[in-house]
Amino acid sequence: MSATTPSHPAPVDRAELLADPYSVYARLREAGPVHRITGTDGLPAWLVTRYDDVRQGLADPRLSLDKSNATPGGYHGFALPPALDANLLNMDPPDHTRIRRLVSRAFTPRRVELLREPVKRTADTLLDALAPLGRADLISAYAAPLPIIVICDLLGVAPEDRQDFRSWTDALVAPDPARPEQAREAVRSLLGFFTGLLAAKRAAPADDLLSALIAVRDEEDRLTEDELMSLAFLVLVAGYENTVHLIGNATLALLSHPDQLAALRADPGRLGPAVEELARYDGPVPLAVRRFPVEDVTIGGVDVPAGETVLLSLAAAHRDPRRFTDPDRLDLGRDAGGHLALGHGIHYCLGAPLARMETEVALSALFDRFPGLALDLPPDGPQRRPSMRSRGLLSLPVRY
Template sequence: MRDARFATLLTLDEQFLQNPHELYGRLRSEQPVHEVILPRGIKVWLVTRYDDVHTVLTEPTISKDIVSAVPLLERHTTAEEPQSYEAELALAGHMLNTDPPDHTRLRALVNKAFTGRRVEQLRGRVEQAADELLDAMADQDEVDLLPAYAFPLPTTVICQLLGVPDSDKDEFRDVSITMTSAAQHEEMADAAMRMAAYLTRLVESKRENPADDLLSALVNPSDDNERMTSAELQSTAFLLLVAGHETTVNLIGNGVAMLLRDPEQLAALRADPSLMPGAVDEMLRHEGPLNIATYRYTTQPLQLGDVLIPAGEFVMVSLASANRDPAVFDDADRFDITRNATGHMAFGYGIHYCVGAQLARMEGEIAIGKLLDRFPKLAFARDPGELRWRPSTLMRGLQTLPLRLR
């Protein structure tokens, strides 16, 4: 039974997960800063307008220190019984969940290893992986694009980047899906413990047998004065593994679905492949791989428009809603690969801007471009109205994407 304090609040339920844009349109117009209950039962303030989202993402009095937020989780939950977050916190000590100066230190260490040159060196591997997967699909009439292509491509790439054995892909994929979903607390805690145990083994293997990969570079830095702790290494490996493939899986799946839903846009892209970079940014804006960004909370009262959010409150921003704000993007609900989508927030903004944005864009351009080239008759294999979205407020991705190849 829901806590009486929260009984009248809006709940982000299954209907919302399947079509968040309808609610976002109303909230931007009527209540752009609104208290809601997340599927896991936590009360938060949801921010939906672009300018307010920008303010939250750059406001120094808003914290992402998840360890310090545990008392807030306990205070703002609708659960009747106390819950332990110990398992999840074991993977929380990465740069996305910290504030300066810890964030500054961790980000600098990742940037030192995750260079633009290292990313560009992966281009050939992305192209090779795409070709191999397309070859494997070539003799089939129909496929589910997600397990056949959209998942294995970025997973192969992030495994090579980090130095994760190919044989371990399925192990972290299942756990990753759970940890980015709206799963209940017990299921989430179990997935976190499994992932923590796996990453402990992986980090130790890199310490004992370093190789030419990003994780080895983080475990064994050239500068002995700048090192992550074992907990930070484990958490950073988790962040890079999950963020490094989950977002790109959804970029590819959502992007292909958008094109197939709009034959004019698909024809324009086929006619002029040079539009692909801009098309990918429009895919990121229109139906990007992230919906609501991760937890933030106020350390001081925060004024957003007419709403004063007290200190000690969770504030969560909808990147998906900001990217469809008509005050910023003309005809914002329309998918248009020729628009200038510069300024979209699919990768966030400010100090927590996605470190893998360059890699995600490259993978999206190559994956979608090669798919369209290989299968000129590509089409939905089922009524697109029957497609279902994953049960997650964080990730915006399809559960399946059945396609006809010829």
């Protein structure tokens, strides 16, 4: 993609951005707070790079998530059917407030803490299977299945229905530009999956989140059918997608910084704050969900017209030296409070308590079980997924 400030051209190579996003964002951030870019879809957008502007933008009610506020002919993104598109990532208040309130009780810190022991048992079971092998890909064998199992258990998705979920989600979130049919097929498969899942839950309700949401729809009439299916879709996809990448990125960061890992081993009580620094250092979401100004706005001294696409770069904000001292250094002793990896404002990640707890459990169980854990990477380094909106690993080979 290409980028400019209103008066300073700054070309950006997509391959370079995928290979080394933090260096690219650093160059843009120091060149100016806001850049006019041409995205990979060929459409224009405004990229915001500095911490204060990004944080303010995340909470600015003038920046809408509702695609109906986009300029005609502007951003279109990947087209989802209405049954999957009526979700919180496309909504503003009051609909956003209404729907978020219906599901938020399942993700309070108190309720999530009750899940810690079951999550620990799941992590131990996965590690039991790895123990005799000596080598493994931690993404496919641990970081990915753990959050899938946890969120599917919470929603009430049977084990036999989980097999294809990861491949569908990957095809949707990080589509291969050379094979657009994969994303379309993933959408069809996900729509069929959720249609069947809701029918099964209606026929045989259980003590799970999805059955409770169906009751809200059918008995209390507080959700439309599209909102119900879209909410189930979002909870399942987001509950998997961001957590697997947070666990994977955090594990890679710790194994790549043995001094920091040693400090954490010496003081396991610092794991909670360490997860905050790991999320800041290499979080799973480089760009927040696109936004559309409902009126002309000024961001970082740059005038942005109503309806145009605004991209808030969390990755650039997290390495902004105006906010974090020596930001390119992983420092588990740092107070990383105020990081934006899980959002800010009314769109703050609904599942943030669950993602934090799962990452704490996953890292603690992994490094306790395998004290000699070491990277076993190919010569060209870790393999990352080809996406600018989701930063995650395709694989993480290790030995132990």
